[in-house]
Amino acid sequence: MIIRSARFVCSAVAQEQYPAAGLPEVAFAGRSNVGKSSLINKLLNRKNLVRTSKAPGRTQLLNFFEINGKWHFVDLPGYGYAKVPVEVRKSWRPMVENYLLGRVTMRGIVFLLDIRRTPSKEDLTFWSWQKSKGLAVITVLTKVDKLSRGHRKKQVASIAQGLECEPDTLLQFSAKSGEGREALWRRLLLLLEADH
Numbered sequence: 001m002i003i004r005s006a007r008f009v010c011s012a013v014a015q016e017q018y019p020a021a022g023l024p025e026v027a028f029a030g031r032s033n034v035g036k037s038s039l040i041n042k043l044l045n046r047k048n049l050v051r052t053s054k055a056p057g058r059t060q061l062l063n064f065f066e067i068n069g070k071w072h073f074v075d076l077p078g079y080g081y082a083k084v085p086v087e088v089r090k091s092w093r094p095m096v097e098n099y100l101l102g103r104v105t106m107r108g109i110v111f112l113l114d115i116r117r118t119p120s121k122e123d124l125t126f127w128s129w130q131k132s133k134g135l136a137v138i139t140v141l142t143k144v145d146k147l148s149r150g151h152r153k154k155q156v157a158s159i160a161q162g163l164e165c166e167p168d169t170l171l172q173f174s175a176k177s178g179e180g181r182e183a184l185w186r187r188l189l190l191l192l193e194a195d196h
Contacts, residue, residue, distance in 0.1 A: 001185040004068050006044040011061040013095055019064050021105045024192045025072040029096070030112030031122055032078030035142040038175035039112065040065070040073055043184065050075055062099055071192050074099070074106075079122050101133060108136030108191040110184070115141040115155050115172065119162040127163055138171065138187045139163070145174040 012018050028036045037050040044067065063075040076096050100106060109130060113123060130137050141159065144152055152172070160167040171187065173180035 001043075001182070001189075003044050003046075006046055006049055006065060006067050008049065009064040009066050009072070011063050013061055015098065015102065018062075018099075018103065019066075019072065021103065023066065023070060023072050023105060024107050025064075025074055025103065025105045026108050026110060026188060026191055027074040027076050027100060027106060028110045028112065029076045029126065030078060030142075031114075031120065034078065034112045034114050035175055036075055036078065036112055039110075039140070039142060039173060040075060042173075042175040042178060042181060043188075044073075062095065072105070079126065100130075100135065107194065108138065110188070111137050111139045112142050113139065113159060115144050115152060115159070116146060118158055124162065136191055138184070138191070139165070139169065140171045140173050140180070140184060142173050142175065144172045144179060145176045 009019050010017065028040060030036055040050045041047060044065075049065065050063070060077050062077075065073045065075070067073055076099075079093075100109065111127065111130065113119060119127065127137075141156065147155060156167045156170055156172070160170060163170075171180055171184055173184060
């Protein structure tokens, strides 16, 4: 995929702060520190478009990015452990749900899981919620470069069992090597360029 332009548009907490609903959008979701920002930067061939942090909970708003003047990527706050006040974390859920269910241009979710971990209670809750709402979901296992091929295969099988899905539906991605980038773009384009 050739990225001609990628720019930050705005941060938002409520509908009135979103960009005008013209471009198809895809949202990126996952627990804190799963690698959302690194994955988006790698997808877009940019080093620092999306700020990355070793501290969980850096993203606390809905961050909109315009890609090639054709689509929006939306970086959602991570759930689970985060070094932010409890009241702030509690406000994330309604903010995210309102966006995902109310935004007419939202085409689907890229749901990220760290391949080194089995899905947490929060992961499974969010997974079930997405499915119950009929949202289109692309599930991506991040940080695959951290495991050997053999260990990776076992982890994919274990995660698939936890999610009750087929292992081959889980995309494997490395923000370090770029493995999985083109496969993820193919899936993204099916969502972003579908007629609605």
